[in-house]
Amino acid sequence: MMAAPLTLYLAAPRGFCAGVDRAIQIVEMALEKWGAPVYVRHEIVHNRYVVDGLRAKGAVFVEELDECPPDRPVIFSAHGVPKAVPAEAQRRNMLHVDATCPLVTKVHIEAARHHEQGRQMVMIGHAGHPETLGTMGQLPEGEVLLVETVQDVARIEVRDPGKLAFITQTTLSVDDTAEIVAALRARFPAIIGPHKEDICYATTNRQEAVKAMSPRIDALLVIGAPNSSNSKRLVEVGARAGCAYAQLIQRAADIDWRAIDGARAVGITAGASAPEELVREVTDAFAARYDVTLEQVETAQENVEFKVPRILREATA
Known part of the structure; x- marks a missing residue:
């Protein structure tokens, strides 16, 4: 037949993408430089095949710093981490390498700049996703409000509608995000957006x-x-x-x-x-x-x- x-x-x-390529390269180069085991906080990128391949070469994946011995290098995943994580690694004198994607870091810097200028942030993202946790963790509690849907925009309570800015997770749907941004602008006309879109x-x-x-x-x-x-x-x-x-x-x-x-x-x-x-x-x-x-x-x-x-x-x- x-x-x-x-x-x-x-x-x-x-x-x-370039950020994933770089993150995988960072783990491989760290293993070459310091030998196994090298610890990685959270899956370096979200793919089991990639993670299993790196594990076979000597990478150990953990969820928290507490699971890492103080004398081995630790790498932070491409999704980014809350500010408290590198601070804690430094406090423990751990050798740490940050594999956060530079386009995620750009969003972190943006959030910090708005915060310095007294603005409260609205983040469009998915609750519980490591990138969202990392970005929200750049600023003190309550300084970043998370919205996932157009409906969430109607519900958020802001400190001062005249001092707001928004950022987004880098991996969202372009069309869905545009709808949420439109809802934010309709409710808070003074809200400031990124110079260049955060979605990568x-x-x-x-x-x-x-x-x-x-x-x-x-x-x-x-x-x-x-x-x-x-x-x-x-x-x-x-x-x-x-x-x-x-x-x-x-x-x-x-x-x-x-x-x-x-x-x-x-x-x-x-x-x-x-x-x-x-x-x-x-x-x-x-x-x-x-x-x-x-x-x-x-x-x-x-x-x-x-x-x-x-x-x-x-x-x-």
Whole structure:
């Protein structure tokens, strides 16, 4: 029996962003420089495959500093940490390396600047997400109010509507965030926004590629972790753009073949912390079942690179 024809559309850009690349590099360089074990507070990036790979090389993942011995290096994840964490590491004389994405750090600096000017902050983000906890933890309790939805905007109580600014998590849906920003501006006309959008280039680009691909496909598969904010947003963007079936999968083994039975065109993308090997694994799984034609849907080219911290460059130089 001949395999049914199927077109696979690959979103470009997809997968690793510069901040994730840098964070993984930081762990690998730290292991090279100081040997194993190197401790990492929280998953360095939200992807089990990546985390397991680093664990095999000698990285130990913990949730809190208390779990780290004082004589081994500790790395802070790409999502950023509350100010109290590096302060505590310093107090204990621990060797610590910050792998926070520079675009998250930009939001931290922005929040601190508004705070110095007496403004209360409103943060658009997801409660409990490590990036949100890290950003809110840059300022004293009560100085950052969190909103997740347009409905939340109506409920928040601010100190002074004339002295407000907003920031956002870097991995949100561009469209959803625009609606929340509009609600904030309607309720607080004097609110100040960021000079340049906080949602990062990688999140925006990956969402644009999905939107461009959506009219051509019957189903969308997003490769990413269930705790990855930007990956989950890609599924939502696909569904909103008209994909009848949009699903998050961690690996090829998670594909529900029955759900895509009869599809003639399937779109594939990957969240910012999903490696390209997993994309290949998925396209290979399709090639084993269908007569596959691969097409790339490119909406942007990315050439962003971030330097690793000096402490790692010095030793390995």
